[in-house]
Amino acid sequence: MSGIAANGQAKPALAAYGGEQLTVIGIAGGTGSGKTSVSQRIIDGIGKNKVTYISHDSYYKDISHLSLEERAQNNFDHPDSLDTELLCKHLVALKNRENVDVPVYNFSTHSREEEWEHVEAKSVVVVDGILLFSDPTLRKIIDIKLYVDTEADLRFIRRLERDIRERGRTTESVIQQYMKTVRPMHDEFVEPSKRFADVIIPNGYTTGLNQTAMDIIISRVRHVRLRGTSFDSPPVSPGRQPAASREMSKLSLSQ
DSSP: OOOBOTTSOBOOOOOOGGGOOOEEEEEEESTTSSHHHHHHHHHHHHOGGGEEEEEGGGGBOOOTTSOHHHHHTSOTTSGGGBOHHHHHHHHHHHHTTOOEEEOOEETTTTEEOSSOEEEOOOSEEEEEOTTGGGOHHHHHHOSEEEEEEOOHHHHHHHHHHHHHHHSOOOHHHHHHHIIIIIHHHIIIIIGGGGGGOSEEEEOTTOSSOOHHHHHHHHHHHHHHHHHOOOOOSOOBBTTBOOGGGHHHHTOOSOO
């Protein structure tokens, strides 16, 4: 059976067939930083048939017992708002080649849907979310940690556009939520978690991602997946360049 050991360590994944070892890639960063764009590029680069994609956003706790007004006042940017324990169990199950049923979250009603999404285990799992690296157990399960680093004003613009377009929010409500919870929680939990990243990707907000940077990341992912090695070098960002990672640190996802 898959799961988390009593000491908090993730149980080791079973060896994958064909000489490959299943790899979990975690992509974190502030709201609107470009996590989804990076996730999609990795999926396209490795092959959709080889990648399982999961969003931490799907694991918001069910608060349907509250009134709609009470739900809207919930702090969705605090780690306690997410069922990270369930995500950890699902990721370990996927590493052990077990399929899982992922909750479906409705952002308009702030509640879980009754039907869950069946997700199949593949060679690589890509999971993204703003708070991925703030949880110690989750960090142990994730093999490769990428952090998308984007300026706050650009992230806010993307958040505003998305919430109005996709989640039926008003401009006033988005601004109010950003000032009340999004920004303070980013400063308290998201930004500090950047130090746990293996690679820090600047300017992930752009539509046209730098293909050279993504090619190097995807090449490294393939190497880890095939060789069973790990991303255990220090985080890479401008000004902090391990010799073996100097080429990566010079690259930005913006053109």
